[in-house]
Amino acid sequence: MSAPERIPPGAVTPAGGAVPEAYGGPGPSAVLDLLASGELTVRGRIREASNAVLHCAVERDGARAACVYKPVAGERPLWDFPDGNLARREVAAYEVSRATGWDLVPPTVLRDGPYGEGMVQLWIEADPGAALLALVEAEEPDPGWKAVGFADVGEGRTALLVHADDARLRRLAVLDAVLNNADRKGGHLLPTTSGKLYAIDHGVTFNAEDKLRTLLWGWAGEPLPEEALGVLERLSADLAPGGALAARLAELITAAETEAVRARVTRLLGERRHPEPGGDWPPIPWPPV
Structure with missing residues (x-):
């Protein structure tokens, strides 16, 4: 597993904007398969995040999507949660969300990446005009x-x-x-x-x-x-x-x-x-x- 200091610094921002969400097939299974087995290319780091959050492209067999990659190596220790465990909790939250049928959490998987094991989640473009x-x-x-x-x-x-x-x-x-x-x-x-x-x-x-x-x-x-x-x-x-x-x-x-x-x-x-x-x-x- 790569050392945390080798993860791109927070000063790096996503390059080129979001990659289009064209993930090559209908339904969540196609998205999950792409996230789990596609080639990850790091585009930059989200500087506002407290842990390492990397903006990536994932691609396989012509299917391509934007995603977020959070390597375990970039997690900061917390006093009340086990070290190196936050990525798995992100995936667990997706599994519960999926079981509700509400699908409130974007498709999320646990996989190996350029900086070791981490969670990979579909990038979501938010509507800046929606006030909640x-x-x-x-x-x-x-x-x-x-x-x-x-x-x-x-x-x-x-x-x-x-x-x-x-x-x-x-x-x-x-x-x-x-x-x-x-x-x-x-x-x-x-x-x-x-x-x-x-x-x-x-x-x-x-x-x-x-x-x-x-x-x-x-x-x-x-x-x-x-x-x-x-x-x-x-x-x-x-x-x-x-x-x-x-x-x-x-x-x-x-x-x-x-x-x-x-x-x-x-x-x-x-x-x-x-x-x-x-x-x-x-x-x-x-x-x-």
């Missing part, structure tokens, strides 16, 4: 928005942080509760011009301890939609010992963490409500974007 989060100078959100809380915006002023009352975001809030996502920031939300919503950056998920930190608290305490309850029922079956999802997660996270996923799904089904912030862990990530 906002800071407003008001005491209550406007219709169509949900309040998260007040934020300090400097000079002794505060503003109300709100997110859209959007069914896609609500699905993501449920998924994050299942994943125990410790870092759902605004910059991780990628709405597309086609109306699809994707979510990225799932390295700090699946901890056995409750660490849910998110900007999507607008539905906290509200009843879960019937659609979400149906999805959770299916997840519960898939996560049972011997279930397909349970077997896949066993390859990526620990047995204790897989059991914690089962427990979270069971709790959500029992309470039938969106979770509320607890007192043992900061409920909102910092920085929030």
Whole structure:
């Protein structure tokens, strides 16, 4: 495995823009196959990321796509997650997302690359005009928005942080509760011009301890939609010992963490409500974007 210092420095930015998402065939299986076995060419490094995030092209037999490659060698150690394990958590998040049928996480695989083993994920072009989060100078959100809380915006002023009352975001809030996502920031939300919503950056998920930190608290305490309850029922079956999802997660996270996923799904089904912030862990990530 390549040493971290040999990974391109953060000053490098993606060259030539995004590679077109022409992955040579319909359906997720064709995309996953390309990501897993195509030739990876590094185009640059995303400088804003805390860990090494490389913008790449992947190509095989004329099929070509843009993707993100996060090598394990470029992961910074965290006190509350095992070293060299974030890439597998990204893949595990994709597997759970895929099992829900919501497909909120872009196709993601674990494979070898130019800098060793890492996760490779399809590049998603976000619609810059789609507004899902906002800071407003008001005491209550406007219709169509949900309040998260007040934020300090400097000079002794505060503003109300709100997110859209959007069914896609609500699905993501449920998924994050299942994943125990410790870092759902605004910059991780990628709405597309086609109306699809994707979510990225799932390295700090699946901890056995409750660490849910998110900007999507607008539905906290509200009843879960019937659609979400149906999805959770299916997840519960898939996560049972011997279930397909349970077997896949066993390859990526620990047995204790897989059991914690089962427990979270069971709790959500029992309470039938969106979770509320607890007192043992900061409920909102910092920085929030």
